[in-house]
Amino acid sequence: MKLLSLISGVALAAMTVFATAAxxxxxxxxxIGSEPSTLDPQVRDDGGERAVNxxxxxxxxxxxxxxxxxxxxxxADPVQKDGTTWEFKLRPNIKFTNGEPFNADAVxxxxxxxxxxxxxxxQISYFGTITGAKKVDDLTVDIxxxxxxxxxxxxxxxxxxxxxxxxxxPNFASHPIGTGPxxxxxxxxxxxxxxxxNPNYWGGAxxxxxxxxxxxxxxxTRLSGLMAGELDLITNLLPEFTKQVPKFAAVQGLETSVIxxxxxxxSTKDPRVREAMNLAIDRDALAKDLFGGYAKVTQGQxxxxxxxxxxxxxxPYAYDPDKAKALIKEAGAEGATxxxxxxxxxxxxxxxxxxxxAAYWTAIGLKVDVQISEFGEYLNRLFDKAHRPDxxxxxxxxxxxxxxxxxxxxxxxxxxxxxxxxxxxxxxxKAARTETDPTKRAAMYADITKKAYDGNYLAPLxxxxxxYGMSARLDWTPRVDSKLIxxxxxxxx
Numbered sequence: 262m263k264l265l266s267l268i269s270g271v272a273l274a275a276m277t278v279f280a281t282a283a284x285x286x287x288x289x290x291x292x293i294g295s296e297p298s299t300l301d302p303q304v305r306d307d308g309g310e311r312a313v314n315x316x317x318x319x320x321x322x323x324x325x326x327x328x329x330x331x332x333x334x335x336x337a338d339p340v341q342k343d344g345t346t347w348e349f350k351l352r353p354n355i356k357f358t359n360g361e362p363f364n365a366d367a368v369x370x371x372x373x374x375x376x377x378x379x380x381x382x383x384q385i386s387y388f389g390t391i392t393g394a395k396k397v398d399d400l401t402v403d404i405x406x407x408x409x410x411x412x413x414x415x416x417x418x419x420x421x422x423x424x425x426x427x428x429x430x431p432n433f434a435s436h437p438i439g440t441g442p443x444x445x446x447x448x449x450x451x452x453x454x455x456x457x458x459n460p461n462y463w464g465g466a467x468x469x470x471x472x473x474x475x476x477x478x479x480x481x482t483r484l485s486g487l488m489a490g491e492l493d494l495i496t497n498l499l500p501e502f503t504k505q506v507p508k509f510a511a512v513q514g515l516e517t518s519v520i521x522x523x524x525x526x527x528s529t530k531d532p533r534v535r536e537a538m539n540l541a542i543d544r545d546a547l548a549k550d551l552f553g554g555y556a557k558v559t560q561g562q563x564x565x566x567x568x569x570x571x572x573x574x575x576x577p578y579a580y581d582p583d584k585a586k587a588l589i590k591e592a593g594a595e596g597a598t599x600x601x602x603x604x605x606x607x608x609x610x611x612x613x614x615x616x617x618x619a620a621y622w623t624a625i626g627l628k629v630d631v632q633i634s635e636f637g638e639y640l641n642r643l644f645d646k647a648h649r650p651d652x653x654x655x656x657x658x659x660x661x662x663x664x665x666x667x668x669x670x671x672x673x674x675x676x677x678x679x680x681x682x683x684x685x686x687x688x689x690x691k692a693a694r695t696e697t698d699p700t701k702r703a704a705m706y707a708d709i710t711k712k713a714y715d716g717n718y719l720a721p722l723x724x725x726x727x728x729y730g731m732s733a734r735l736d737w738t739p740r741v742d743s744k745l746i747x748x749x750x751x752x753x754x
Contacts, residue, residue, distance in 0.1 A: 296476040318421035318439035370425035408695030478606025497609040500553030520720035535717035537588035570664025570706035602650035604639035
C-alpha cells in the first residue's frame with residue numbers, strides 16, 4: 262500500500278509535465294529509461310541508442326519476434342566457403358537514405374570500422390572472431406574470422422551497416438543515416454528524439470508515421486505519462502502496476518542481471534569475501550518480492566537459459582547469511598568498504614536491486630559505498646579496464662543466443678566488462694569460440710562457468726522478464742530480443 266501511494270503521488274505530480282492532447286493518428290510516443298549517449302550505432306553498448314537506431318539502421322541478418330535468425334540486408338543465409346570465410350549475398354537496389362548505395366563496399370566499411378581498435382567499440386565482444394571483410398563483387402562480400410566460427414551468422418544480426426562516406430562526417434553521431442524504415446528527424450537534448458517513416462523503404466513504408474522517444478528514467482513518471490494518454494509504450498513497467506495500465510505485455514527476455522566482482526581489488530580479492538557476497542544475497546526474495554514473480558533466480562551463471570552453452574549442472578547460489586558473516590570474519594574483512602557501481606532507470610528495478618544487494622552485504626559486516634551514475638558515465642566505468650569497481654551491476658543481454666556473448670562479456674579476462682585476471686580461463690574462452698564440435702564446445706563452456714562459479718567471479722542474480730505498458734491504441738507483440746521494432750507496431754486509430 263505504501264508503494265502504491267508513493268507511485269500514485271508521483272504519477273499525479275508528473276501528469277502536469279505531460280500535455281493533454283491526444284497523439285496524432287498514426288504517430289506514437291515511446292518512453293525509454295535513458296537518453297542515448299550517442300547515435301553512432303557502432304561505438305557504445307547503449308540500450309537507449311539501440312531503441313532508436315534499431316529503426317534507422319539495419320543488419321545483414323535479422324531475427325523474427327520469436328528469435329529465429331533470418332536474412333536481413335543479406336539476400337539469403339550466408340555460405341561458409343572454408344574454415345575462416347563466410348560469403349554473404351546482398352539484396353540489390355538498396356540505398357542509404359542519403360543516396361549512398363548499400364553494397365559490398367558498405368559492408369566492408371562497416372566491418373572494418375567496428376573492429377578497428379582505434380574506435381574502441383564497446384560492442385566488440387559480439388565480434389571477437391572477425392578479422393575483416395573483402396568485396397567479391399558489388400553484391401557479394403566475404404567476412405573472415407581468426408578461426409572457425411560456428412555463430413558468425415548470429416554475430417551479423419548485431420552489426421549495423423553504416424554509409425561509407427557519411428560515417429566520417431562530424432554529424433554522423435548526432436544525425437544518423439541508415440537503410441531502415443525510419444529517418445532521423447530531430448534530437449532535443451535531455452528531452453526527446455523524433456524519427457519519421459521512410460516512404461522509400463525497400464521493405465515497404467511502415468504504418469506508424471512518426472515516433473517520439475522521451476527520456477524518462479523514473480518509473481513513476483513513465484507510468485503517469487501512460488495513464489495520462491501521452492505515452493503509447495513504456496519499457497520496464499513496474500510489476501505491481503500491470504493490472505492498472507490500459508494494456509501490458511510481458512515476455513521472458515534475454516537479460517540476466519549480475520554483479521561483476523573484481524578478483525583483483527583489495528577489498529574483493531580474497532575468495533572468501535566474494536563467496537560471502539554471493540551467500541549474502543536472497544535471490545528468491547528479489548524474484549518474488551521485488552519483481553513480483555516476473556523474474557527467475559539464475560542458475561549461478563551469466564549464460565542465459567535459452568543460449569547454447571548454458572550449464573544445466575550449476576545450481577543457484579545458496580542464501581546463507583550466517584555462513585557469509587563467518588567468512589567475512591575469517592577473512593578479516595569486517596568493516597571493509599566495497600564500492601558498488603550502478604545506474605538508475607535503464608533496466609527494470611535496477612536501482613532497487615542495487616540497493617537491496619547493498620543492504621544484504623551491509624548485513625554481513627561490509628561497508629557498501631553505492632555509486633549511482635548517469636548512464637553515459639556508468640558505461641565509462643563499466644568498460645574501464647584500468648580502474649575496475651569492486652562490484653558493478655549489469656543486466657547482460659544475450660541476443661546471440663550463445664554462451665560466447667556472456668563468456669566474452671563477463672568471464673574472459675581483458676574482454677568487455679570482465680573483472681578477473683584468470684588467463685587460463687581466458688585462453689579456454691578463446692578456444693571455445695572457434696571450436697566447431699558442439700559437444701566439445703559445450704563442455705568447454707561448462708568448464709568456464711563452473712570455474713567462475715566456484716571462484717565467485719560473478720554474483721549472478723535473475724533472469725528477468727521484459728514488461729511493457731501500452732496505450733489502448735497500440736497493437737504490438739513484444740519480441741524475445743527486447744528490440745523495439747516500430748515497423749512491427751500498429752495503431753488502431
